[in-house]
Amino acid sequence: MTRGDTVWARVYYRNATGEELRPVLTLMGPGGRTVELHCAPAAHDEPGICETPRVPASGPPGSATAVAEFVGSGQVEEAPLLLRAGSERAPGARG
Numbered sequence: 873m874t875r876g877d878t879v880w881a882r883v884y885y886r887n888a889t890g891e892e893l894r895p896v897l898t899l900m901g902p903g904g905r906t907v908e909l910h911c912a913p914a915a916h917d918e919p920g921i922c923e924t925p926r927v928p929a930s931g932p933p934g935s936a937t938a939v940a941e942f943v944g945s946g947q948v949e950e951a952p953l954l955l956r957a958g959s960e961r962a963p964g965a966r967g
Contacts, residue, residue, distance in 0.1 A: 874933060880926040881907070881938035883957070888917040892945035893954070899924045899938050902931035 873880050881899040899907040911922035922940070929936065942955040 874929060874936075875926075877929050878926045879929045879936045880924050881909075881940075881959075882921060882923040883911075883938075883940040884919060884921055885913055885942070886917060886919050887913045890916075894943045894945070894951070895922055896941045896943070897922050897924055897938065898941075899927070899936060901927075901929070901936045905930055 873882055879899065879901065881897050883895065883897055885895065887893050893913055895911040895913060897909045897911060907924045907927060909922065909924045913920050913922070924938075938959040940955070940957045941953060944952045944954050946952075
């Protein structure tokens with residue numbers, strides 16, 4: 873998401889499984905700049921939101937991308953990847 877010279881990533885979720893999920897939200901900008909946020913969603917059926925801090929945009933509009941990954945419970949190296957969703961650049965965006 874962008875507003876003026878600020879950029880951030882946001883994901884909406886609903887955890888209706890009743891089990892622990894470990895979401896990670898990553899905002900990637902030009903030049904290898906990255907902001908990563910580990911969220912802690914409650915295990916209930918209410919909608920929730922996870923959002924990275926807002927940071928100054930370091931490139932042209934549309935040059936930042938975001939990825940949200942939801943991993944199941946268990947040992948980190950053994951936990952299943954349940955969902956990976958990424959942003960798309962706007963048509964005609966460069967960067």
